[in-house]
Amino acid sequence: MNEPALKELLYKIADDQLILGHRNSEWTGFGPLLEEDIAFSSMAQDKVGQSHALYQMLETLGEKDPDTVAFMRNADQFHNCIMVELPNGEYDFSLIRHFLYDTAEAIRFEMLSESSYQPLADISKKIRAELRYHTLHANTWVKQLGSATEESISRLQRSLEQVMPYALGMFEESPYEKELIGDKIFGGEQALKERWMKKVEAIIAQTQLQLPDWKTIQPVMGGRAGKHSEYLQPLLDEMSEVFKIDPTAEW
Amino acid sequence: MLTREQVYTWLEEVKDPEIPVLSLVDLGVITDVQINYNDVYIEMTPTFVGCPALDFMKQDIHETLGKHGVTNVSIDVTFRKAWNSDLITEKGKAALKKFGLAPPPSRELFTELDVLEHATCPRCNGSDTELRNTFGPTLCRSIHYCNTCREAFEQFKPL
Known part of the structure; x- marks a missing residue:
């Protein structure tokens, strides 16, 4: 078992869940x-709870406790993709991001339920079942609003074009990609991306929305390596404000 | 001599803090009990990963077993045997229904959204109902409306 590779994987997934959970x-x-x-609000609770469980797993691997990990790191120590830290914008933006993100996460946890690291496989089976409600929610609204009125269609279309470069940033490869695949911890970002594209295409095809040509989209990377947008640090400051008043407090 | 059966009986007294008619045993979250002389080891698993009631449940277990003189209790939360809604016992499902909460349909049936669209009303047992929201007041409940009773009701989600 390649522990640095496993930790890197757990951090990026947990950070994605925590930050999007906070935005939700x-x-x-x-x-x-x-x-x-x-x-x-419910999806926020699910995602923050799932991030907590993954931080707990990291703690068993020698990392600090979940509260410290969640609240005491600076932006450059977070491994979430940039997409999840972007401000909520209007509802159409949040919905499209939710759709693109949860479609990927559902597949990611499905892949991880086969992980050679048994604790991760166990929890992934569980999270995968929960995410079904998230993808159901996203698909229902995208299909409905993506074929409803001129305004709803044009709003979703604009958000889709705006979010897509960031969405591709979800699949920024880890420095340990070979190890993860070789040790059968995770099937890798490339495999995930291919399955995600097919799924996104299938849902969008049921609407009047147009997917941009994949080849023309320039992915926005960096998040996985701690290079974030200007929006992450203010989010972290707000999220950790109460905790930092007294980090030793018992809740 | 402490036995597993005895501990399980005592655990029946510990209720889900959000659904006070349902014991943790009937909810299906107690996945193992082991006894070693006076030490009790309990393995449990949350209904939803982000369930905020988990710490209350653990505390309630300690308090309840403490009342019966069992103080050496360790509780391990794991996903080795993950929870799913089919683990709610028949007794638990009946208690949920009596409480006004529709019990979850079998997971086998939950392949289509339709199962959620026409949940069975816990009051009139009718299925002329509508799904209002797959998300509800707690992570494990969805919101429905019964056209016969003309009232909203909640269902424990299949998972």
């Missing part, structure tokens, strides 16, 4: 309708 939680009280308010 920002919809609490602001959803365009109550049902969506509840949906994004």
Whole structure:
């Protein structure tokens, strides 16, 4: 078992879940309708909870405790892709990001449920089942709004074009890609990306939205290596504000 | 002499903090109990990974077993035997229904969204119902509306 490779993998997945979970939680009280308010809040709780479980796994591998890992790192120590840290924007932006992200995550955890690292395989089977509700939610709304009115279609189309370069950044390769694949810990970003593209194409084909030509999209990378946009540090400051008042407090 | 059966009976007293009619045993989250003289080892697993009630449940287990004089209790939370909604016992499902919460349909049936679209109303047992939201007040519940009763109800989600 290549431990540095495994840790790098766990960090990036957990960080993605934590940061998008936090962004989702920002919809609490602001959803365009109550049902969506509840949906994004629930997905936030799922994702933050899943990140916590993955940080706990990292703790068993010798990393610091989950609270310290979540709240005490600076932006350059986070391995999430840039897409998840972008501000929520309007609902169409958040929906498209949710769709592109959760489609990938559902496949990622499906692949990881075959991982040679048994604790990761166990939890991935579980998370995969939970994510079914997230992809169901995203697909339902993308299909509905992607074929509804001129305004809903044009809004989703614009967001789709805007998010896509960042979405491809999800698949930025790890320095340990060969080791992960060789040790059968994870099937690799390239395999994930190919399956994701097919799935995205299948859903978008059921709408009046147009996918940009994959070849013309320039992926926005860097997040996995700790190179982030200007939006991550303010998010972390806000997220950790209460914790940092007294890091030793018992809750 | 402490036995597994005895511990399981005591654990029946520990209820889900969000669904006070359902014991942790009937919920299916207790996956193993081992006894070594006076030491009790309990293995449990959350319904949802992000379930915020887990710490309360652990605390309740310690308190309840403590009342019965069992103080050397260690609880391990694992995903080795992950929870799914089919692990809720028949007794648990009946308790949920009585509580006004529709029990989850079998996971085998949950291949299509349709299963959620027409959940069985826990009040009138009718299926003239509509899915309002696959997300509800807690991670494990969805929101439905019964056209016969003209009232909303919640269902424990199949997972």
